[in-house]
Amino acid sequence: MSTPRYELPRGGANPSSRGQGTTPGSFANAPELGRPHAFSSPDTPGMPQPSPRTAWDFMPRDWRQQADGRWCAPEGFVPITQLEHSRLGTVTAEMERVAEREPHLTPEMVRDEVAAGRMVIPANKVHLASGLDPMCIGRASTTKINANMGASPVSSGTDAEVEKLHWAERWGADTVMDLSTGGDLDATREAIVKNARVPIGTVPIYSMIIGRRIEELDERAVLEALEHQARQGVDYFTIHAGVLREHLPFVRSRLIGIVSRGGSLLAKWMLHHGRQNLMYQLWDEICEVMRRYDVTFSIGDGLRPGGLSDATDRAQLAELETLGELTERAWRHGCQVMIEGPGHVPFDQIEFNMKLERRLCHGAPFYVLGPLVTDIFPGYDHITSCIGATAAAYHGASMLCYVTPKEHLGLPKKDDVKQGVIAYKIAAHAADVALGIPGTRDRDDELTKARAALNWEKHFELAWDPDTARAYHDEDLDVDTDFCAMCGHDWCSVRISKEITEFLSGKEEAYAWDLPVVSAALSDDQRAILEKRGVLTPEEIHRLAGKTRRAMGAGRGHRASCHSDVASDDQAHELQSHELDPVTLEPLAGG
Ligand code: SF4
Numbered sequence: 001m002s003t004p005r006y007e008l009p010r011g012g013a014n015p016s017s018r019g020q021g022t023t024p025g026s027f028a029n030a031p032e033l034g035r036p037h038a039f040s041s042p043d044t045p046g047m048p049q050p051s052p053r054t055a056w057d058f059m060p061r062d063w064r065q066q067a068d069g070r071w072c073a074p075e076g077f078v079p080i081t082q083l084e085h086s087r088l089g090t091v092t093a094e095m096e097r098v099a100e101r102e103p104h105l106t107p108e109m110v111r112d113e114v115a116a117g118r119m120v121i122p123a124n125k126v127h128l129a130s131g132l133d134p135m136c137i138g139r140a141s142t143t144k145i146n147a148n149m150g151a152s153p154v155s156s157g158t159d160a161e162v163e164k165l166h167w168a169e170r171w172g173a174d175t176v177m178d179l180s181t182g183g184d185l186d187a188t189r190e191a192i193v194k195n196a197r198v199p200i201g202t203v204p205i206y207s208m209i210i211g212r213r214i215e216e217l218d219e220r221a222v223l224e225a226l227e228h229q230a231r232q233g234v235d236y237f238t239i240h241a242g243v244l245r246e247h248l249p250f251v252r253s254r255l256i257g258i259v260s261r262g263g264s265l266l267a268k269w270m271l272h273h274g275r276q277n278l279m280y281q282l283w284d285e286i287c288e289v290m291r292r293y294d295v296t297f298s299i300g301d302g303l304r305p306g307g308l309s310d311a312t313d314r315a316q317l318a319e320l321e322t323l324g325e326l327t328e329r330a331w332r333h334g335c336q337v338m339i340e341g342p343g344h345v346p347f348d349q350i351e352f353n354m355k356l357e358r359r360l361c362h363g364a365p366f367y368v369l370g371p372l373v374t375d376i377f378p379g380y381d382h383i384t385s386c387i388g389a390t391a392a393a394y395h396g397a398s399m400l401c402y403v404t405p406k407e408h409l410g411l412p413k414k415d416d417v418k419q420g421v422i423a424y425k426i427a428a429h430a431a432d433v434a435l436g437i438p439g440t441r442d443r444d445d446e447l448t449k450a451r452a453a454l455n456w457e458k459h460f461e462l463a464w465d466p467d468t469a470r471a472y473h474d475e476d477l478d479v480d481t482d483f484c485a486m487c488g489h490d491w492c493s494v495r496i497s498k499e500i501t502e503f504l505s506g507k508e509e510a511y512a513w514d515l516p517v518v519s520a521a522l523s524d525d526q527r528a529i530l531e532k533r534g535v536l537t538p539e540e541i542h543r544l545a546g547k548t549r550r551a552m553g554a555g556r557g558h559r560a561s562c563h564s565d566v567a568s569d570d571q572a573h574e575l576q577s578h579e580l581d582p583v584t585l586e587p588l589a590g591g
Helices: 082-087 093-101 107-116 158-171 185-195 219-232 245-251 261-273 283-293 314-332 347-360 381-395 414-435 442-452 456-462 466-474 493-500 524-533 538-552 569-576
Strands: 144-149 175-178 200-202 236-239 296-299 337-341 366-369 399-401
Touching: 082 093, 082 107, 093 107, 144 158, 144 414, 158 175, 158 185, 158 414, 175 185, 185 200, 185 219, 219 236, 219 283, 245 261, 245 314, 283 314, 296 314, 314 337, 314 347, 337 347, 347 366, 347 381, 366 381, 381 399, 381 414, 399 414, 442 456, 442 493, 456 466, 466 524
Parallel strands: 144 175, 144 399, 175 200, 200 236, 236 296, 296 337, 337 366, 366 399
Antiparallel strands: none
């Protein structure tokens, strides 16, 4: 009887790795750089197709297209924004830097994506002058994550927020939003921008209502606050201009109404004054402020759903259509634009949400909060949302706004920030690998080799959070043994597999040890991780460094008794010099 063979779906040939291992490749679409499908998931039937239009279709009215297709600005025009430079064919220093950080893109590709409106480089001129390291957000690049912080009226202060900023940067936040609503907002924002290497975003309406009621907000106060924050160096603003009066009746039957702070404040303003959203009315003037400093729009979704029950409803989708209109108008002003998205969305609706935004907003980068895929796990919403965020990134989001375990419950503290950032790095990275973004799987493959070689030092070095990985390992065994405490020596399948296939298990020079290596003493951070687990007493934690070494006989100059390689190093090198058949383990013909 023959073994059935299964045809694998045709995919993009997985350029996310250098072809290591036996996997057949990503099932995502083949990459189409320079087009709306740069890195994209195959469509479930019925999904909206990308918009046929880009930012090139929404040029300033006084620009002219020449016979050769290039665009020409009016006499005396001085480009300011990255979008304007790209429209004129210029590769800026920031585009060069972005290409350095995204090695699969050239500076010209970055310029072209910015010009099409599918990529933004949030880089306020003021922040650029004070230490910002430019990055990009867009489908052609790797998926980015944002960490929110900010003092609240009941908790935290400027120093604590700056400390959280550094902490978020350390664990991989690509941008940070200062959402302060309490304390000295101005000083906190100033300090965060000054200390940040990553772009900083804010929701300016929060500072607009300090010292006044929302009903008292007027046009002048809006424009003054925006100008002030732009002058401070904020790189992107969330502005909830898409919530319109005519959308508000759609909210009535929702279970949880409006959950966006900006959205609810502006709804109250509209109801009080009986007027249209003043941010919408002021849009052209707001664009002019944004352009002067090259502050990027993050057009807010004030009607995002606050529970699964309200997802993808009429209110949310009506607002999304308005966000498309605002995008077109901002592009005409030369401003960079990204769009904010939901929130709480059942898993099956995520793809539709991502692809509808791509259509209605002509490919402007989508920046989504989560989304949470279930509502019944408060305390674990970094997990419920990171599941949704992975699907969102795979289906079209360009940046994921993290959620911490404190979501819906309180202001995140330092460790919550770390948990949120790491959960979202997992989501972003998983999607990038699945989409086949070149090189993104290389580190996974290197870690797999270190794991196969049972090289714990290399394992920790490649881990995203080496502190936790080492602390957990050393809690039980603090020496580079041929197994770990999870299964023990006799049941360690990796050890047994290594004995069977020295070559295939990665016993290459860079991974093999001559002698067992004893872990360095626990660092303060690693000790804190174990203390938090509460499994060991502090005294036991301090004793950790010596216990396994003695038990395994891994003294200086001696191989630990558990380090049971069956092949000598010479034999292993001999094996490595041949190509082996992965099934028979015999040298291949001509190997
Ligand atoms: S003991 Fe078990 S968990 Fe640990 S390395 Fe071996 S197979 Fe993996």
